[in-house]
Amino acid sequence: MRQWEASDALRERGYRYASDQGRRDASWWNERDRQCVIVISNRGRVSDVVAAKPGDCGQKDKKDNTGKIVAGALIAGAVVAVAAASAEDARRKEEAERRGEYSPAKGVTCWRRERVCNDSRGRSEAWTQYEFPAPASSSPRR
Template structure:
């Protein structure tokens, strides 16, 4: 059967993935110095202060500090923390019985971990400096930072991997993926986590090909890796294979 394809303008795709946010209030005092920080150094600083990633939505991340029972929202623009403000406990999956975010704690790093592992397997370089430069490039590519043409090979490779992960997140919010039933998408995403042995909530659908007869082929991205999921519209996974 001829594969289904839909072309979406870049503007519309970005709008679907990264909706316009309301104005931000002053950031909490314990993190106000991080406004303007690079994405990679900002993440390290938040972790050192007791924050853990709770939820992602495009370039907006929610961080939870269990010691302070505090949720914050961090918006990244052009590779840097553009705004930080307080968010509700529910935004971080706490309070009101909402624990959905707990299942994806630490998922922010899964794409980087997988991409770096694949890169090191191909290049055989495992020095701390190499990994640091790769991570810096990855975050610049993921968060839309300026590309430094004069940087190292590790930085360039990381930037390309970060851009690929950004494309994953855009595709996961596209009208193309929305063409498959939600039950089928959820089932394939869960099976993708198991198939790639990654934390729950890491895998996302990035493209869909209707096969007829209430069957779909959904391409699942788990960080740097891909898999082909054959599934019925009601969420019965038939097979999961390398892509």
């Protein structure tokens, strides 16, 4: 997951950016739940999200919030799970692009190198002709 995607996900869950925790880390605070999490990233991608103490987000620890830290860890785990799924999707997409594979519609897969398309029933002449039309004849007509 990219940093901006994690930021959007945290904002949707009521967190606000608190501060930088170093070159690659940023803390996020949820005032309603009094939860702090630290987003750890590497080269613009989130590698982990960890629950932290309110002081790590510049807040005073008003009471024992062990339960809320556990809840924060669960939220962090959800963000990391989304990040892992996003990374796997990106890897699959990159691999498909490397093979020249793409999908012009749901249930249809085409391969550029082979100039062929398949649908759920197998090879699809209609999709193949649509995606890879025969080149126009270059010889002049008489």
